[in-house]
Amino acid sequence: MKKIISTSNAPAAIGPYAQAVETNGLVITSGQLPIDPATGAFPEGIQAQTKQSLTNVKAVLSAAGVSMDDVLKTTVFLSDMNNFGAMNEVYATFFTEGKFPARSAVEVARLPKDALVEIEVIAAK
Numbered sequence: 001m002k003k004i005i006s007t008s009n010a011p012a013a014i015g016p017y018a019q020a021v022e023t024n025g026l027v028i029t030s031g032q033l034p035i036d037p038a039t040g041a042f043p044e045g046i047q048a049q050t051k052q053s054l055t056n057v058k059a060v061l062s063a064a065g066v067s068m069d070d071v072l073k074t075t076v077f078l079s080d081m082n083n084f085g086a087m088n089e090v091y092a093t094f095f096t097e098g099k100f101p102a103r104s105a106v107e108v109a110r111l112p113k114d115a116l117v118e119i120e121v122i123a124a125k
Contacts, residue, residue, distance in 0.1 A: 002022065003021070003022040004018045005018065005020035006020075006063065010032065011033065011037050022125060026124060027061060029060050033112060034050070034116070035052070037056070042115060046083040047090050053117050053119045054068075054091065057119055065125065066124070068096075070123040072124055073121065073122045075103070075106075076105040077108045077111060079107070079116050
């Protein structure tokens, strides 16, 4: 059985999807854009956008009763792979060394609202 996860501490879904779904001991988030839930705006630059995307991920996971240490896998979508290093610097600050999740990072042709980054995760409950 699946349980829909929702929180006002992250941007609301802007389509027919949930912020996250919990099922069989897993929490699976939708991609989190770098939208500040208080303003609806993106911050400037890849590092600020990465921080906001991961802050949104953290808020959704918290609503599900898990933390960043419970993340098993992340997928990072970048609008430009040249931003990988700068994204990675911020990304590393959200995870505990020795508990880093598996990760894929890919460049995509375009992200919603022309974001520079979008991040989704799978966590264990």
